Amino acid sequence: MIQVEGLTKRFGQVTAADAVQFTVERGDAFGFIGPNGAGKTTTIRMLATLLKPDAGTASINGYDIAEDPRGVRGSVGYMPDFFGVYDDMKVWEYLDFFAAAYRVPANKRPALIRDVLELTDLSDKRDEYVDALSRGMKQRLCLAKTIVHDPEVLLLDEPASGLDPRARIEIRELLQELCGMGKTILISSHILPELADLCNKIGIIEQGRLLMVGSVDEIWEQLEGGKQLVIRVRDRLQEACDFLAARPDIASVEIEEDAVHALYDGQPDQEHKVLKALVVAGFEVSSFVEQETDLESLYMRLTKGLVS
Numbered sequence: 001m002i003q004v005e006g007l008t009k010r011f012g013q014v015t016a017a018d019a020v021q022f023t024v025e026r027g028d029a030f031g032f033i034g035p036n037g038a039g040k041t042t043t044i045r046m047l048a049t050l051l052k053p054d055a056g057t058a059s060i061n062g063y064d065i066a067e068d069p070r071g072v073r074g075s076v077g078y079m080p081d082f083f084g085v086y087d088d089m090k091v092w093e094y095l096d097f098f099a100a101a102y103r104v105p106a107n108k109r110p111a112l113i114r115d116v117l118e119l120t121d122l123s124d125k126r127d128e129y130v131d132a133l134s135r136g137m138k139q140r141l142c143l144a145k146t147i148v149h150d151p152e153v154l155l156l157d158e159p160a161s162g163l164d165p166r167a168r169i170e171i172r173e174l175l176q177e178l179c180g181m182g183k184t185i186l187i188s189s190h191i192l193p194e195l196a197d198l199c200n201k202i203g204i205i206e207q208g209r210l211l212m213v214g215s216v217d218e219i220w221e222q223l224e225g226g227k228q229l230v231i232r233v234r235d236r237l238q239e240a241c242d243f244l245a246a247r248p249d250i251a252s253v254e255i256e257e258d259a260v261h262a263l264y265d266g267q268p269d270q271e272h273k274v275l276k277a278l279v280v281a282g283f284e285v286s287s288f289v290e291q292e293t294d295l296e297s298l299y300m301r302l303t304k305g306l307v308s
């Protein structure tokens, strides 16, 4: 549904997107993750045909972004990272305006607007002025206008930024619902847990380069570096730390709060040897666990903060 090949954009000295390449299948939810300035917005704007690439191509729903931008625009709903809402418009007028812009016939618009308002949980705001809505409501309204022409592909640039935790969850649920309706979604964020539940595919971008693409599990497999062990001892914490640091199967250690965090990169399934060595050396180990590896720590390992 989305095919990106070598997409490149330069702004002066900065290469905002550097030969970005990935594909998104129909029905996929693709999470585009990276720190500030990584090139997410630039890439999405090129896909939305709002920015011309310096090199590379992309097609959406079979339409080439350079050769057939109209076809692309008809197929995508684009939600920008910053959006303006018009002052003197009511919620329904705002949606009516965008539906008209997408050439939805006038007699079909009222039912359509009712549907998207219901989907985005804004039905009771129908007759309010847009600028009187709270930020979270504006965000949902923007999402409503993004889907008003029933596009097959949604390009969403940080749709949940600036929202409170509840509103974030609501947006996520809404996106899950849209996914269930068969939409293909590309969503950017730098907040990982937000995407973990929603996306079946993740692309990590930094300094314009796509570092990795795949499912969360695949990305894990591609990663080297082993398992994070969290070890607690009754006393002699620093000594335990030094003891572990000297082992060849421990890549790094640090003390965090009252535990030693040790990165194990020895043979798989041989972590027990670390525990045994500690016990034999007389350390009173009170707990020895493998840290749950979540998307967050994966991300921290992958992106070294080169940009920020």
Ligand SMILES: Nc1ncnc2c1ncn2[C@@H]1O[C@H](COP(=O)(O)OP(=O)(O)OP(=O)(O)O)[C@@H](O)[C@H]1O
Residues within 6 Å of the ligand: 011, 014, 015, 016, 034, 035, 036, 037, 038, 039, 040, 041, 042, 043, 081, 190
């Ligand atoms: N119009 C522009 N003119 C000059 N430089 C730009 C322009 N747009 C983006 N850039 C530069 O391109 C790089 C990528 O920016 P981009 O907005 O794509 O990042 P992002 O991943 O969306 O970041 P954020 O998480 O902060 O939204 C940055 O270094 C930025 O300064």
Ligand SMILES: [Mg+2]
Residues within 6 Å of the ligand: 040, 041, 042, 081, 157
């Ligand atoms: Mg951005």
